[in-house]
Amino acid sequence: MSTALRIGLAGLGTVGAGVVALLDANAALIERRADRRIAVVAVSARDRARARGVDLARFEWIDDAGGLPARDDVDVVVELIGGADGPALTLARATLAAGKPFVTANKAMLAHHGLELATLAEAHAVPLKYEAAVAGGIPVVKGLREGAAANRLERIYGILNGTCNYILSRMEAERLSFAAVLADAQTLGFAESDPSFDIDGVDAAHKLSILAAVAFGARIDFAGVAAEGIRRVELADIDYASALGFRIRLVGLASADDGAMFQRVHPCLVPFAHPLAHVDGALNAVVAEGNFVGRLLFQGRGAGAGPTASAVVADLIDIARGEVGPAFAMPTARLQPLPPADASAQVGRCYIRLTVADRIGVLAELTRELGDAGVSIESLIQRGTASDGEVYVVMVTHSTVHGRVAAALAKIAASASVTAPPLMLHILDF
Amino acid sequence: MSTALRIGLAGLGTVGAGVVALLDANAALIERRADRRIAVVAVSARDRARARGVDLARFEWIDDAGGLPARDDVDVVVELIGGADGPALTLARATLAAGKPFVTANKAMLAHHGLELATLAEAHAVPLKYEAAVAGGIPVVKGLREGAAANRLERIYGILNGTCNYILSRMEAERLSFAAVLADAQTLGFAESDPSFDIDGVDAAHKLSILAAVAFGARIDFAGVAAEGIRRVELADIDYASALGFRIRLVGLASADDGAMFQRVHPCLVPFAHPLAHVDGALNAVVAEGNFVGRLLFQGRGAGAGPTASAVVADLIDIARGEVGPAFAMPTARLQPLPPADASAQVGRCYIRLTVADRIGVLAELTRELGDAGVSIESLIQRGTASDGEVYVVMVTHSTVHGRVAAALAKIAASASVTAPPLMLHILDF
Numbered sequence: 001m002s003t004a005l006r007i008g009l010a011g012l013g014t015v016g017a018g019v020v021a022l023l024d025a026n027a028a029l030i031e032r033r034a035d036r037r038i039a040v041v042a043v044s045a046r047d048r049a050r051a052r053g054v055d056l057a058r059f060e061w062i063d064d065a066g067g068l069p070a071r072d073d074v075d076v077v078v079e080l081i082g083g084a085d086g087p088a089l090t091l092a093r094a095t096l097a098a099g100k101p102f103v104t105a106n107k108a109m110l111a112h113h114g115l116e117l118a119t120l121a122e123a124h125a126v127p128l129k130y131e132a133a134v135a136g137g138i139p140v141v142k143g144l145r146e147g148a149a150a151n152r153l154e155r156i157y158g159i160l161n162g163t164c165n166y167i168l169s170r171m172e173a174e175r176l177s178f179a180a181v182l183a184d185a186q187t188l189g190f191a192e193s194d195p196s197f198d199i200d201g202v203d204a205a206h207k208l209s210i211l212a213a214v215a216f217g218a219r220i221d222f223a224g225v226a227a228e229g230i231r232r233v234e235l236a237d238i239d240y241a242s243a244l245g246f247r248i249r250l251v252g253l254a255s256a257d258d259g260a261m262f263q264r265v266h267p268c269l270v271p272f273a274h275p276l277a278h279v280d281g282a283l284n285a286v287v288a289e290g291n292f293v294g295r296l297l298f299q300g301r302g303a304g305a306g307p308t309a310s311a312v313v314a315d316l317i318d319i320a321r322g323e324v325g326p327a328f329a330m331p332t333a334r335l336q337p338l339p340p341a342d343a344s345a346q347v348g349r350c351y352i353r354l355t356v357a358d359r360i361g362v363l364a365e366l367t368r369e370l371g372d373a374g375v376s377i378e379s380l381i382q383r384g385t386a387s388d389g390e391v392y393v394v395m396v397t398h399s400t401v402h403g404r405v406a407a408a409l410a411k412i413a414a415s416a417s418v419t420a421p422p423l424m425l426h427i428l429d430f
Numbered sequence: 431m432s433t434a435l436r437i438g439l440a441g442l443g444t445v446g447a448g449v450v451a452l453l454d455a456n457a458a459l460i461e462r463r464a465d466r467r468i469a470v471v472a473v474s475a476r477d478r479a480r481a482r483g484v485d486l487a488r489f490e491w492i493d494d495a496g497g498l499p500a501r502d503d504v505d506v507v508v509e510l511i512g513g514a515d516g517p518a519l520t521l522a523r524a525t526l527a528a529g530k531p532f533v534t535a536n537k538a539m540l541a542h543h544g545l546e547l548a549t550l551a552e553a554h555a556v557p558l559k560y561e562a563a564v565a566g567g568i569p570v571v572k573g574l575r576e577g578a579a580a581n582r583l584e585r586i587y588g589i590l591n592g593t594c595n596y597i598l599s600r601m602e603a604e605r606l607s608f609a610a611v612l613a614d615a616q617t618l619g620f621a622e623s624d625p626s627f628d629i630d631g632v633d634a635a636h637k638l639s640i641l642a643a644v645a646f647g648a649r650i651d652f653a654g655v656a657a658e659g660i661r662r663v664e665l666a667d668i669d670y671a672s673a674l675g676f677r678i679r680l681v682g683l684a685s686a687d688d689g690a691m692f693q694r695v696h697p698c699l700v701p702f703a704h705p706l707a708h709v710d711g712a713l714n715a716v717v718a719e720g721n722f723v724g725r726l727l728f729q730g731r732g733a734g735a736g737p738t739a740s741a742v743v744a745d746l747i748d749i750a751r752g753e754v755g756p757a758f759a760m761p762t763a764r765l766q767p768l769p770p771a772d773a774s775a776q777v778g779r780c781y782i783r784l785t786v787a788d789r790i791g792v793l794a795e796l797t798r799e800l801g802d803a804g805v806s807i808e809s810l811i812q813r814g815t816a817s818d819g820e821v822y823v824v825m826v827t828h829s830t831v832h833g834r835v836a837a838a839l840a841k842i843a844a845s846a847s848v849t850a851p852p853l854m855l856h857i858l859d860f
Contacts, residue, residue: 298728
């Protein structure tokens with residue numbers, strides 16, 4: 001048997017402590033699978049005194065994580081500090097430049113600096129691995145990079161943010177408002193005190209940009225992701241969607257075609273029959289569509305200490321087994337710089353919710369605007385009358401070019417009959 | 431760039447032709463991902479004249495596949511002949527003994543000879559890869575072997591046979607009998623003219639034994655799989671199950687605990703809320719439960735030329751990238767010889783369908799037998815009366831030791847009141 005693979009671990013929050021706990025609990029099994037021990041030797045975090053529920057006294061404590069890469073007794077650095085820049089990025093650069101493998105769960109850093117880091121890893125012929133950065137414990141980076149590698153992937157999409165899915169699921173199941181569920185989720189620790197990263201779609205956009213790079217062999221392009229969160233989704237929308245045969249989910253979607261890449265995070269209406277409609281609570285799921293394999297679905301827990309640690313240690317086992325491959329599924333020189341596709345040229349059905357004054361002629365005005373833009377309406381719901389004289393009009397369009405809907409809604413929003421900004425959601429029709 | 435990885439391909443049925451078609455269609459992409467070309471150089475099949483929809487004239491034709499391993503221009507042999515023994519096994523042994531990587535979709539051969547072949551591969555330090563042998567295009571072998579490698583896997587289960595799932599789905603959707611759907615499936619080519627391999631659960635058992643070996647680090651034990659097919663499932667059972675909140679699926683299930691391994695293929699009642707209840711038609715799905723990652727689900731197309739070719743070529747890309755690991759997730763010397771667990775000691779709810787004479791006192795007799803065996807009944811349905819004086823009594827038990835149910839049913843089957851063998855199905859309660 002080989003000698004142990006010796007780990008320097010930077011960051012001892014929930015996930016860092018989870019990695020230590022996992023390596024303890026499954027040590028014998030991991031040794032059988034990796035054919036060598038995987039042993040933490042040195043750890044680093046901001047606060048040495050904090051109780052973490054795992055015994056850290058047996059490891060060397062390093063105040064400055066930046067000292068880990070240079071240590072002779074560290075073979076691999078695991079970064080669980082977080083943050084797109086700062087100490088995490090410094091550590092990544094130093095580790096790879098020192099010719100040592102680097103494992104991270106840091107989606108923000110990869111979204112912003114993934115290409116630079118992959119290039120550096122390649123130059124030093126060491127692995128840069130990040131399974132834990134996307135969809136927690138689900139081995140979807142491996143699934144796309146290796147499992148689906150024989151396919152031209154035409155589209156990937158999925159539920160990439162557990163907080164948003166938890167909020168939308170609970171709104172639906174318990175008939176609560178967005179604000180009420182968010183507040184409760186914050187109390188329970190399922191949402192951050194500043195939740196904007198999650199609920200505005202930024203976290204999902206980070207993950208989507210990583211998946212898209214792997215799936216399409218593209219240079220990662222976080223700036224090219226159009227991200228919209230779930231703040232504007234109301235319980236009424238969930239009810240209307242349900243009446244029409246849909247559930248609302250925050251979906252990250254990417255496709256590549258004609259030398260351009262489309263990336264969007266957006267609340268979508270998902271038909272009841274679609275597997276993503278059954279992904280509830282804090283689960284994540286990713287669908288990949290390949291030209292030979294067809295539709296693949298990967299589903300599991302998208303966050304939390306256990307699942308994330310599972311992904312981090314899977315990367316370590318790969319490294320222990322000697323697996324060294326390109327970070328984004330192909331050598332960086334072969335990654336294509338794909339410009340963002342025109343979002344307005346995307347095609348599909350749309351859900352539109354308008355808040356209008358309850359008076360004669362309004363419906364005719366709205367439908368005329370849509371008709372003038374070339375958008376035809378598949379179904380329309382107008383129910384009752386609100387006490388304040390406002391009413392919701394909800395429509396589902398036939399499949400159309402999204403830009404037409406946007407143009408019509410820009411005009412409609414300016415109408416005196418419309419008393420609040422329109423809400424438009426896309427329908428997941430594949 | 432390295433030189434091409436040169437393939438000798440044995441077997442040119444649907445899947446073999448699919449591999450050729452895939453390597454043609456996605457050649458440029460595969461070269462980017464693998465950093466080298468993957469090129470078929472020699473092919474072998476029984477009938478040279480048969481039209482296969484792909485151009486084979488550019489390849490060397492070999493009448494005897496056994497000649498492939500010794501060829502200097504063949505780096506890897508791909509076996510798509512099928513059959514547990516015979517030419518496929520001869521070819522596998524010869525290829526590995528020649529120190530060349532071997533890729534196969536042959537679940538029967540692996541179920542019967544997997545340990546021998548893995549040992550041979552290890553002795554010659556070459557990969558034995560078989561992603562296509564289980565669940566078609568779904569990268570589930572990789573998912574368990576690598577993606578979930580950090581976990582003690584406690585249980586794996588799934589829908590592993592597309593033919594059975596197609597039949598059960600259509601019986602439910604179109605309200606047809608088993609015989610009617612089977613006959614139609616045979617006409618359409620979705621079922622073999624001799625369907626016993628599929629519908630008696632043998633094919634699913636082959637696949638389950640492979641997954642269990644990978645998941646639990648166990649020596650493969652096909653003989654230890656208790657397999658029961660779907661011949662006895664009637665439309666009435668599907669209706670009763672539906673009324674009780676379940677769908678019927680053929681589920682392969684394996685668990686390892688206390689130094690023993692439990693493996694069973696059996697039609698199960700799956701609660702509507704469970705993801706497997708939404709796996710319809712010819713899809714496959716596999717669930718793995720790990721002690722850190724929780725529940726992982728992999729879903730996709732379980733058969734067909736495209737998906738199976740996708741899995742075969744994924745293995746080739748792994749080989750081209752230099753990935754060489756143990757066939758069953760750990761060196762064969764570390765695989766445990768786990769004896770079969772006692773099936774009667776398994777615990778869970780059961781569905782029981784009895785065909786009884788429609789006369790006074792029968793229900794009391796049946797429930798007394800179950801009660802005497804310590805089995806308590808959660809729900810019971812008896813509807814109407816059949817014209818022939820027979821009636822179905824359907825029960826769901828509370829969670830109990832399966833052996834108790836079996837013992838009670840053995841007595842009940844012998845009763846004069848019971849006019850046909852009882853049907854017992856397990857309920858998937860996790």
